Amino acid sequence: EAGVTQFPSHSVIEKGQTVTLRCDPISGHDNLYWYRRVMGKEIKFLLHFVKESKQDESGMPNNRFLAERTGGTYSTLKVQPAELEDSGVYFCASSGTAYEQYFGPGTRLTVT
C-alpha cells in the first residue's frame, strides 16, 4: 500500500511569490490534514478535510493560505503571496476511520 506522498520535497521561493504544495493521501482515506512546523516549534495543525469538505480550518494563519481537495482525492495548499514567516516544513496526513494519522515526508518551504 502506497503511503502519503507530498510534492515537492523542497521549494525555495522569493517573498511575494506563489507556491502550491500537493498531497496525495492513502487511497480510501476520507480524512486529510495539513500541518506545519516552523523552525524550533512544534508541529501545528492547519486544517482538516473530510472528503472534499473542509471540516476545520481554524489553524490556517491568514487568507494568504488556500487549501483545496479536488473530488476528495489529492489536496493542494497554496500560499499567495508568500512571506518570510511562512518558511517551514508542511506535512500532510491522512486517516481512515481510526484515530491514527499517516504522515507524508513533508515539503520544506523556504521563503527568501
Place this chain on the structure above:
Amino acid sequence: SQKIEQNSEALNIQEGKTATLTCNYTNYSPAYLQWYRQDPGRGPVFLLLIRENEKEKRKERLKVTFDTTLKQSLFHITASQPADSATYLCALGDQTGANNLFFGTGTRLTVIP
C-alpha cells in the same frame, strides 16, 4: 490555549536500558493521546494510542501510561537499541469529530551502543 511539554529536548541512554520520555499538558482535556516517532527528513510515524479511560498500553518493547489527574503521559522503550534513536512526539486529540492533533515539541532520543 493548550500547552504540551515534553520533558527534555534530548535524552541520551545506554543500549539495553529503558528510555522514559515524559509528556505533560495543561489547559486541555484530551480524549486520547498518541506517540509518534520522527526520523530526520521524514514525517512522523504513529506508534501507540491511549485513550483517556486507559491507564496503560503496550506494544512489543513500548509502553505508554496516561494519567489524566496529573495530565501526564510516560512513554517507555525497554531494552533500547541504537535503531530506536529518533525524535519522539506526543500528540493530543479530542473526539469532536475533527481529530486534529496538538503536538509537543518532541524529545530527541539517542541510544548509545
